[in-house]
Amino acid sequence: GNSVTQMEGPVTLSEEAFLTINCTYTATGYPSLFWYVQYPGEGLQLLLKATKADDKGSNKGFEATYRKETTSFHLEKGSVQVSDSAVYFCALKKVGYSTLTFGKGTMLLVSP
């Protein structure tokens, strides 16, 4: 079946540090891949997505590249801000289906 594995959190960084949150997946075929973010007290929001191999999704300074050969979709940001503190969820969806498969989520804490 489909599954998503994320690195364990919390990830604690100082402002302006480089961020990587690892995500690997197991799926049949070629799923679409997503990163969702949940800020405190809010719902999950789509951060970025990629729908085919070698696609790069990007938004708000965050990037992730769909790597089919390593079945990975790692989230990166060059310089984090305190306002990036949130829980980040990696997810996949089979093309043509509507159900998302999520990872556990990784909490990011950024200090000034």
Added chain:
Amino acid sequence: EPEVTQTPSHQVTQMGQEVILRCVPISNHLYFYWYRQILGQKVEFLVSFYNNEISEKSEIFDDQFSVERPDGSNFTLKIRSTKLEDSAMYFCASGLDVPTNEKLFFGSGTQLSVL
């Protein structure tokens, strides 16, 4: 931006009691979902609803669970007889055309505690 609204934000109930979790999806959306996250575990899919019927459900969604869209605006999840292991954060989500990768909009969740 339009929002998915969930009520209540916290619900405490006794084991064996019925609970109804309520959601107001975004008004023109067509696909509706419930997901849940037990503390420390993955966000798990429960059920999807499209065209006024369940389109998919997971193994978790057994006979104790039901969903309704009674009036074209609300989308409810009922747990008939709660168990301790039903304690989790329950997320409602909606989308316009999710199979073609249109994004899902999530509510902020209802934290259900079964005592």
